[in-house]
Amino acid sequence: MAADALKKKAAEMGVEIKVETNGSEGIKNKLTSEDIKRAQAVIVAADKKIEMNRFDGKPLLNRPVSDGIRKTEALITEAVSGNAPIFHGDNQDSSEESTSSTSxxxxxxxxxxxxxxxxxxxxxxxxxxxxxxxxxxxxxxxxxxxxxxxxxxxxxxxxxxxxxxxxxxxxxxxxxxxxxxxxxxxxxxxxxxxxxxxxxxxxxxxxxxxxxxxxxxxxxxxxxxxxxxxxxxxxxxxxxxxxxxxxxxxxxxxxxxxxxxxxxxxxxxxxxxxxMDGTNAALLGILLGVMMAADLGGPINKAAYVFGTGTLAATVTTGGSVVMAAVMAAGMVPPLAIFVATRLFKNKFTQPEREAGLTNIIMGLSFVTEGAIPFAAADPFRAIPSFMLGSALTGGLVGAFGIKLLAPHGGIFVILLLSNPLLYLLFIVIGAIVSGVVLGLLKKPSH
Structure with a gap:
């Protein structure tokens, strides 16, 4: 998503850009030595270590991946301004970039x-x-x-x-x-x-x-x-x-x-x-739901997800993890809420946003929480609280009813690995509708 955001904004600004990605499928569109030599500057928007020595001597901005999604214009502007610090390889940071921007x-x-x-x-x-x-x-x-x-x-x-x-x-x-x-x-x-x-x-x-x-x-x-x-x-x-x-x-x-x-x-x-049962499980589900929606794939979201996967090993023999079930359900809510909001409140969204709302139903059902990021980045003070409300509700309901999940990912594609699939889907729908309606009511009409 950061790659798409950077390419789109660069095209709008008339800046030539080549984006290498290094995700779960490995490195794609890898930068060649000639690409790096021609580049005026380098932007690294990543939340994991990548090969950096190849950028030795180039002006370089090193930022979290969230900045590549939400602050694309500012990043590109700074990169081409000529003010980006020079990067030196071999793990020697002679610029202030590593200390100031990488805490x-x-x-x-x-x-x-x-x-x-x-x-x-x-x-x-x-x-x-x-x-x-x-x-x-x-x-x-x-x-x-x-x-x-x-x-x-x-x-x-x-x-x-x-x-x-x-x-x-x-x-x-x-x-x-x-x-x-x-x-x-x-x-x-x-x-x-x-x-x-x-x-x-x-x-x-x-x-x-x-x-x-x-x-x-x-x-x-x-x-x-x-x-x-x-x-x-x-x-x-x-x-x-x-x-x-x-x-x-x-x-x-x-x-x-x-x-x-x-x-x-x-x-x-x-x-x-x-x-855990009843109230305790519900409270933990609410907390995890809030975390999953707080930054949509950022550190808080990842902390909740990693916590959920960490509970699987000890619960496989007992039918699965309630924690993992709450985490996945809550993570499915934000993109589905976008779908609901763009269908029920069409006048509040632009045509491209309504089209993106359709793709979010696929992302939501697949447990790809990041599908809601562009909407959250465009209107964070209305979108994020709306998502958190629906995700907390869904996570709390899943916890309260003790629904267990054996799989750490997959969304609707692993629905048969749940202890109560129908109730689980109902709780996700409830959370998505609540989030979508609240977002639609809070959002101002598009112009």
């Missing part, structure tokens, strides 16, 4: 999202296959005295469960490994993967892997400083021996210590989530 919080968020973005395909694909194994067993039938083996009782179900379990098992090592890699480049992978595996085997769970990823990354940063004065002839052996060995050794011992308190926290959280 510690943004840096931590980028590192975290690098881990999360690599982890999610394992969680989504593996989680859905495990969920299918439960459906297969329920369809074929399992004796009452063997319900504890649901999902792996029949051979057909066990196949799905084994494949999904293999992918799911990579969740924590991949999370920690790519957080560490974001901090310390490839030398951090070994220590990071090991930290995630130790968190998994030690019962520290998602939180332990998250802490372990950051720990592994900074252990490698520390080792780089320790080995910085070694002869240049040893550069090769540093990468293949010193960093992996000492990084693994130090991180491993530290994780054995960290796992103790993290396991207590993880067990406490799982027990709390397992005991």
């Amino acid at each position: 510690l919080g943004q840096e931590i968020y980028k590192n975290l999202m690098n881990g999360v973005s690599h982890m999610l395909p394992f969680v989504i694909a593996g989680g859905i296959l495990i969920a299918i194994s439960f459906m297969v067993d329920q369809f074929i039938g399992v004796p009452v005295d063997s319900l504890g083996q649901l999902g792996s009782f029949n051979p057909q179900a066990a196949w799905f469960n084994q494949i999904g379990g293999a992918a799911f098992g990579f969740m924590l090592p991949v999370l920690a490994g790519f957080i560490a890699m974001s901090i310390s480049d490839r030398p951090g992978l070994v220590a990071g993967f090991a930290a995630g595996a130790l968190a998994s085997s030690g019962g520290a769970g998602f939180l332990g892997a998250l802490v372990g990823g950051f720990l592994a990354g900074y252990v490698i940063v520390f080792l780089r400083k320790i080995f910085a004065n070694l002869p240049k002839s040893l550069d090769g052996i540093k990468t293949i021996l010193f960093y992996p060995f000492f990084g693994l050794l130090i991180t491993g011992f530290l994780m054995l210590l960290i796992n103790v308190p993290m396991k207590i926290i993880n067990d406490g959280l799982n027990n709390f989530l397992g005991s």
Whole structure:
């Protein structure tokens, strides 16, 4: 969406632009050395680490991806003004850009999202296959005295469960490994993967892997400083021996210590989530709903989503996660609310906005919350509160009725993996209608 916004605004301003994207499908439209050489300036709008050294010597603006969507004109104007600071590679920031525009919080968020973005395909694909194994067993039938083996009782179900379990098992090592890699480049992978595996085997769970990823990354940063004065002839052996060995050794011992308190926290959280019902679950659903709609794919939204996916591993054997169900339902509301508002209040929206409203029904049903971003960016003080109201309502209802979800993504396409599909859809519709009507009533007529 940032790429589309930048290309559209650049065309309006008469500025030639080429946009490289680096999303879940990998790098597309990659910038060549000739492209970079010709460029007057570079805009990096990203929430994860990308290859930066290639921009050495170019005027460069480094901003969150949300700025690429909401502040496109300001970004392009500043980039072509000649006032953008010069970027220097090799991790040496001689400009004030890195300190002024990339805060510690943004840096931590980028590192975290690098881990999360690599982890999610394992969680989504593996989680859905495990969920299918439960459906297969329920369809074929399992004796009452063997319900504890649901999902792996029949051979057909066990196949799905084994494949999904293999992918799911990579969740924590991949999370920690790519957080560490974001901090310390490839030398951090070994220590990071090991930290995630130790968190998994030690019962520290998602939180332990998250802490372990950051720990592994900074252990490698520390080792780089320790080995910085070694002869240049040893550069090769540093990468293949010193960093992996000492990084693994130090991180491993530290994780054995960290796992103790993290396991207590993880067990406490799982027990709390397992005991939730009625009012407590509704209140948590409301909070998660507000978070999902607060910034529509930004840090707050991602925090709620990552929290939801983190509850799946402990709830697979009990039929799924109420938290994950509330998160997905609440995230589907904003784009569906746009569809409702553009249908019921046509005079409040321009023709292009009404057309975009039609595409939002697909995005909403697919659980792509970001579909509502252009509308929120155009009118944040009316749109965001409207979205938050409907999402909170939906999340609270899902929590109050204890609806469980086995899949971490998919929207309407994983509807059969819910404990109560019809009630779930009803709650989403209620939230979308409330949000859409409130937005339509608050919005001024278009001119």
